[in-house]
Amino acid sequence: MSKVLKFGGKSLASLHQNNDLLNIIESYLRTSSLIVVVSAIGNTTDLLLELLNKAKNNQAYSEELKTLKELNFYPKIDTTSHFQLIENILQGVSLIQDYSTKVQDLLLAQGELISSKVVTELLTQKELNAVFVDSTQLIKTDAYFSAANVNETLTELNTKEVFSKLSDKKLIVLGGFIGSTIDGEITTLGRNGSNLTAALIAKFTEVEEFLNFTHVDGIYTANPEWVSSAKRIEQLNYSEANELATFGASILHAKTIVPLIEKKIPLRILNTLNPESTGTLISSEPTPNGVKSLTVLQNVALINFHGKGLLGKVGVDARIFTALAKNNISVSVISQGSSERGLGFVVNANDAVATKQILEQEFAPDFYTKDVENISINNDITVVSIIGQDLKSFHKPYSALVKNGIVPILFNNSISGKNISLIIEKSQFKKALHVIHGQIFGVNKTVNLAIVGKGTVGSVLIDQIIASRTPIAERKNIDLNIFAIANSKSVYFNNNGFDEHWTTEFNTPNPNSLSSIIDYAKEHHLENLILVDNTAAESLPKRYTEFIDNGFDIVSSNKIANTLSFEFYQNLRETLKKNQKHYLYETNVGAGLPLIDNIQLLHLSGESITKIKGVFSGTLSFIFNKFSIEEKPFSEVLRDAVSKGFTEPDPRDDLSGTDVARKLLILARELDLQNELEEIDIQNLIPEDFQSLTVSEFLDQLEGLNDYYNRIKQELEPNEVLRYVGELSGDLQQNKGVLETKLIKVDKNSPLGQLSGSDSIFEIYTESYGDRPIIIQGAGAGANVTARGVFGDILRLAEKK
Template sequence: MKILKFGGKSLAYNGGFDKVLRIIQDKVENQEKIAVVVSAIGNATNELEQILEAASKNKSYIKQLETFKKEQQGNSTADLSSEFSLLDKLFEGVALLGDYSPKIKDNVLAQGEVIAAKVVTEALQQKGLNANFSDTRLLIKTDTKFGNAQPLEQTSRKNILNHFKQHNGTTINVITGFIGSNVNNETTTLGRNGSNYTASLIANYLEAEELQNYTHVDGIYTANPDLVKDAKKIERLSFNEANELANFGATILHAKTIVPLIEKNIPLRVLNTFNHNNKGTLITAMSDNEGIKTLSVLDNVALINLEGRGLLGKTGIDARIFRVMADNEISVSIISQGSSERGIGIIVAADKVTKAIVGLEREFENDFYNKDVSKITANDDVAVISIIGQDLSTFHKPYTALIRNKIVPVLFNNTVTGKNVSLVVRKAQTHKALNVIHGEIFGVAKKINIAVFGHGLVGGTLIDQVLASAANIEKIKGIKLNIFAIGNSKKALFNKDGITADWRQEIQQNGKVYSVDDVIDYAEEHHLENLIAIDNTASADFIENYIPLAEKSFDLISSNKIANTVGYAFYQKLRKTLADNQKNYLYETNVGAGLPLIDTIKLLHLSGENITKIKGVFSGTLSYLFNHFSVENRPFSQVLKEAVDKGFTEPDPREDLSGNDVARKLLILARELDLQNEFEEIKIQNLIPEQLQQGSASEFLNRISELDPLYQSVKEKQQPGYVLRYIGELSGDLQQDKGNLDVKLVSVPGNSALGQLKGSDSIFEIYTDSYGDQPIIIQGAGAGASVTARGVFGDILRLSEKK
């Protein structure tokens, strides 16, 4: 025989109920011998509890009760008059007394299961099936602990066996879950999710072939799929793993369900009523493999802390705490304490916390008076996340991932075997914490959530590059890049599941006026983990957002040079904020576009290598300009106009010719060597004569021929075989606080490294003590939206690997 158990969501009239009937009918047609255990229909138990509370507080409940009756009856022809009449009398009595006992509550809640069993029985009979209503109040006998009664095994077993002898063959026994009765025939309930327990007991008593638990999901997942989108179904679990999962909050199981099945080695299969062709999750004595199986959550809990310096060195404190818990019938799921016992934390059910505090204050009254105990506090703003199958030897991985995402556990503990670890976190961080842990420990892609600010040439190219490469990166690297926000100076586009290829049109049509705080709030609201903010603007104002972004768990990437070249005080403050919050800031494209320059200098400096000088052609624009002008018989203005027409310069080419961009890049490298130079200290040769520095860009472009005599003269004064290059140079004693920074036009041999530069390439010479007169040379494309965007993309991947 197989025992089929159906939950409330499966039995709901809006689609599930007919599927339940179809499943049962299919089993009968396949000549399977079955019994059916049912929970209350839909949300009946909670609704009955709400009506009970309203009646006890003398609030109006009649309308709510009538709605309940109508919904439970539905289109069923089952006679529910006795159940409805009993509820009328019970609620009327509660309203008169203004209170109710646990016994009354059990009697009220039991009607949900009775109604469900009668309705299912009637529906099956109408389909011509031999269904029999089976009331477990006549079968399962319990103690008198209302609300969480314990079955009297011998009597219950005997009653069940006799009942099935009487109703056997083709009979389908439709059995009420959750309820029983004591020796005085008073209705009792078996506690939270007790219908699963009922089904498990009956399977044990009848030595069933299998217990099939039908729910609204395909089985047991690596995490709650409502909270973790990437959760995967588990094909198989062991009884021990399922028991741990049940004890640590899995609503699909009851903590007591597993034991009766273990006794008789009866498999439990968790199936989906709405997809019953799926094989679900099978729970047996053996698991498929070792390792972490799933994450579960207990969120209806509270943390009680007992603190006091006077407890230092005293023994027996924990024994007194547990005595209070035992006297008040309060279960402790987690305890954490130091060896000194000066601080002890315990996790209990949230609805028991008041009773626990009162009991502890009474127990430690003298300790308060003697000031040995300073305070006993409760915090219900917590949740417990349990990692089932976690070995402490690898626990550092999910723990480090949590810290990187600014989720600091309040406490954690592990079982003696070291195979399960529980973390207590702030309730508001539960959802995000689940996603962080799940992404770290299961073989699914690690999700990186990205906000891109600025979508001009570089930013727009980057977004397109990420979208084009995302699928391949996920396949090869196991990293899922998800751009959840794109912002320009006015509007932003949000999509927690990732923007699509038509983002340009969407931001025009659906973009919203925003601030950076809105992006931060959106990430928090949707529990997004592994956050990266990318600044592809050229805004001096936007860098003020770096610090709040880092404080809110964003790592930073920037092609904007300004944050690294403003005052040294801000530079230091940003670094301190990044360090305090354990965040990274990558800006490889600030100098040399996509060339690996900054990383190389960082590595050399960190390794203790003494860098003595850095010089090079920092600007791809000016590289193009002087590479061509030096060797071609053309006026300077003609080469400049060609560079403008090809889009190599800024709209106002004086921004390139002023040398400020090269100066900023040089300053960035100086600060990588811990030099404290300010921008104002850089000697910059402005390539624009004074008379052309004012006026509009168009006016300047109309007068660029005035530059020709100046630069033709400079070109002709060179030694034979020499060429012009506009360079940045860092020199001096670089072991001091400041170095010498020069940006200038120089003449160099045409056969030198600088002199042989072609096109718009950049080149950098790094001189060190170890390399002597032979510098490290880094050369390549130093400009262009595609190259810069690819460099930013590289920073994204570097950060993603660290997360």
């Protein structure tokens, strides 16, 4: 029984601190003979490339060379010859200020040669009798330096010859990533080539298992560094794993799987730092259908080829890809237009300029005849692939992407119909991963909330959301994450979400503009964004379009946006439509009552609404309900309303009638009427002498209102009570209706007269119902009621995302 164990650079980086890698090898050696394949230690390859480029540019590199030596230094292990060669190469490059890929390969190979000798010696020091084998003597390649292709026939002969001589050895160590030409010139197999080395050795020695030790517990449904909810995949078949490798799974080489298939050698991805994990098994065994993982191809470029004059001509595609193949340029994703001769395909970013030049040369005659119009490069892209995605069910993740403002530049469906690749802007790929992963794998959908306004309603709302998060997550599979809380002076952020101790975070001043909310959401790639406006100011509603353009839906208890000019009102709706966003404001009229929703449904269904009348203000309802029937002065009733939190900080905002007028205007505009606020006939209940006072002066002089209101009360008949009403009437099929707010006397036995407490009531008259109105009645004021209504709008939006 024998196994191949491969260890990546990050696994080797911990050798200075612990013996995890050596202990793993020792434990497997008890039951199997082992072939250990190692990458360069830590970031050695990157350091070597950095040194090479500094030498080429005649820059000092002594500090980087020192770092490299420290990373690869182990007591009593002689690597002097390798470092002497490294220094000689760097000195030569500095002199001529240039280097070839052949020189680069010779330099980079030293990393694997050093690491394999270090591991061999450390195992020997543990008395494990390890034997070093030079991979460059086994792996034979062509002379395409930096990404050499393996000559499997010669490599198999070499491997079998060398290993037959070592048949009595149970522990053999060699470096991955490196090989040599027939002439003995050292080559490298490209990044992640160590996996290919290990797979080839496994095939040619016919081991029972290939164990690939990395820095993670296996292959995940997405990169767990980018998507925290990613889940480990227990098992994949060879085909699925090959697709993952091809489309960017970083811990698999695109060519790794192929050598294992013929001999049906299982591959298991394991974690050096967590050897107890069972990792991910890749084998010939079938697995259930369905999406397996999301992968990402970075460092790529999109080549756009446009040539309307080539429409219908045979052989154009062959010319493109033949020209690229001759220059060893690989194409990963292709998407072709049908209405015109358009072709987009993805290449390695390092090959983009060369690709453009090759095609310009190939199609030079076609440029002259103007059959080819343009060949361009887009470097600002990333390819996100959904491995196992059936096109039939792709509409859900695609719709979720669009709702989050992510529109793929191109997308490609594989021949099998089970893999879809999306080309998207580089800045959006992490957000795209979160959105798609949540849709596909059934994990809870995260809805990110920015709450502006932490006054009475805002504070209650935050507490309600925090208290309800767990049951909502369990019942609805929605995670509500409050990532930002703001007031008029400060904005506070918490990417993990504020908890019940959120108020303590406002003890330290943290001034910021509201623009920082947008910036923060972009920086942290937050998806499913909702701005919640619990302010009463005009400044934030005027910026709604800015938030909408940046991916936010809006929920608001603030009435201002719906009562500014009709031009602003229309522009806001157009912005929402353009961005496919929603704006919910049920609490604008009637606090938590389902008034706006019902009026929208009636109007959209074609029902002609002829009049709306009612007590729109829960505050004024409370005041005049008490004042009409209790023998108390008006000042005492008003103070009671203030103490209960029913009024605005300045009660005149309620008594002026403007709040009722705004609510009435909102309903009018729901019926597509074009009225403006200044066109409403508003009865102001504040005597003129009190209108210019400061808030504190007004509150101190409330008794001065008593004579004014006593005269109004004395005019009531025994069966009458006072109600402040709003009324929308006139021909509501025209552009404008008649809107007025006024204090009236009503029969105490009428629906309006029977109101109690802070209830609101709305009478909706329609053509179908005639004189019998639809009545909606209930609590119309109070922080808890309003906050609950805002919360309801948030949940309605969350379920749509």
